[in-house]
Amino acid sequence: SLLQLVGDFAKVLEKANFHHIRESDLAVCDNVYYNFRFPVRIKWEKFDGTLIERFFAAHPQKESQFRGSDEQHCCRKRCLVFKRGVGVTQTYGFMFAEKVDEVLSRITAAAKKPFRVALSPITMLVSRIRGRAQYEDESCASTPLTSSSGKAKHIHKPRYVYRVTLRDRLSSIGSFFSSILVQEPTHQDVVMLYRPLSNQPDDPKPAKAPIYIKLFRNVPMADLKVIFPEKDASMKGGDLLQLVITEPIIAQSTTPR
Numbered sequence: 001s002l003l004q005l006v007g008d009f010a011k012v013l014e015k016a017n018f019h020h021i022r023e024s025d026l027a028v029c030d031n032v033y034y035n036f037r038f039p040v041r042i043k044w045e046k047f048d049g050t051l052i053e054r055f056f057a058a059h060p061q062k063e064s065q066f067r068g069s070d071e072q073h074c075c076r077k078r079c080l081v082f083k084r085g086v087g088v089t090q091t092y093g094f095m096f097a098e099k100v101d102e103v104l105s106r107i108t109a110a111a112k113k114p115f116r117v118a119l120s121p122i123t124m125l126v127s128r129i130r131g132r133a134q135y136e137d138e139s140c141a142s143t144p145l146t147s148s149s150g151k152a153k154h155i156h157k158p159r160y161v162y163r164v165t166l167r168d169r170l171s172s173i174g175s176f177f178s179s180i181l182v183q184e185p186t187h188q189d190v191v192m193l194y195r196p197l198s199n200q201p202d203d204p205k206p207a208k209a210p211i212y213i214k215l216f217r218n219v220p221m222a223d224l225k226v227i228f229p230e231k232d233a234s235m236k237g238g239d240l241l242q243l244v245i246t247e248p249i250i251a252q253s254t255t256p257r
Contacts, residue, residue, distance in 0.1 A: 002211065006055045006080070009193060009213070010062065013082045018191065021081035025224060032165060034184040034222040035091070037098060038233040046230035047078035048195045048209060078194065085188030087218055088161045092181045095166065099176055102166050161185040163221075190216040190227060 029040065056062060056077060164183040169175055192214045216227050225231060 002051055003054055003058065005211075006051060006193065007059065010055075010080060013191060016084070018082035018084045018189070021083055021190070021224070025083070025221070028221055029223065029225045032163065032222040034089075034182070034220040036223045036226050036233075037101065038235060040225040041232045041234075042225055042228045043230040043232060044078050046197055048197045049078040051195055051211075052077050052080060080193040082191045083187040083189065086161055087186040087188045088183060089186050089218065089220055090181060090183045092179060094179050095182075098166050099170060102170055103176075184220045184222055187219045187221060187224070188217065190219050190224075192216075192227065194229070196229070 026042075162183070163185055164181070166180070166182055169180040169182060193211065195211045196209045198209050212229075214227070219227060
């Protein structure tokens with residue numbers, strides 16, 4: 001049955017040293033950006049979660065593993081997402097649009113500062129922790145062996161990767177006019193299992209949509225939401241400013257003479 005298929009799928013991935021994606025992993029995308037700079041909202045209502053809910057009802061211990069310390073269940077019981085390994089990706093360039101967006105974000109934050117003076121130390125601390133977070137390769141840290149003394153030891157040493165954001169590099173006026181290097185930790189392997197809603201909502205007995213299993217490699221942690229099939233993206237202040245500046249130039253250059 002399909003329920004057995006989902007159970008076997010989760011069991012195989014756990015044996016292959018995969019770990020569950022949680023809400024905390026997705027929350028990183030709301031605070032840090034890498035290649036995809038637009039805020040993303042996952043359209044959970046487009047997923048058919050009946051099969052996943054039945055799976056967790058039959059295996060309540062799996063639900064606690066996915067949820068962990070998060071109050072809200074990962075992926076809202078709409079799909080199963082697994083990760084394995086930690087890598088690193090780097091981008092070097094001038095990044096004009098990203099710098100403009102960062103400057104506008106700082107101006108906006110400065111304008112709001114009088115209204116949140118009391119919370120500013122906590123906000124800066126949390127932002128700093130998230131911006132320069134250290135990520136451990138869980139796939140290496142979770143492969144214990146038992147030594148002759150009975151104590152657990154690991155096959156591989158954990159790998160740690162630091163995030164270096166545009167916010168860290170854009171520290172002076174000179175850095176605005178020069179090329180910079182940013183670094184982002186990645187999930188080396190990401191596997192997703194989901195089933196979309198049927199395209200026949202008015203049918204009293206709509207046909208069930210097929211189950212999709214997708215594999216992604218080297219996904220930046222800050223861009224994790226991009227892999228979801230149903231999502232909305234919105235524009236930020238820097239992109240709107242760039243559009244306002246470039247649209248008249250493009251229109252003038254394309255006007256026939």
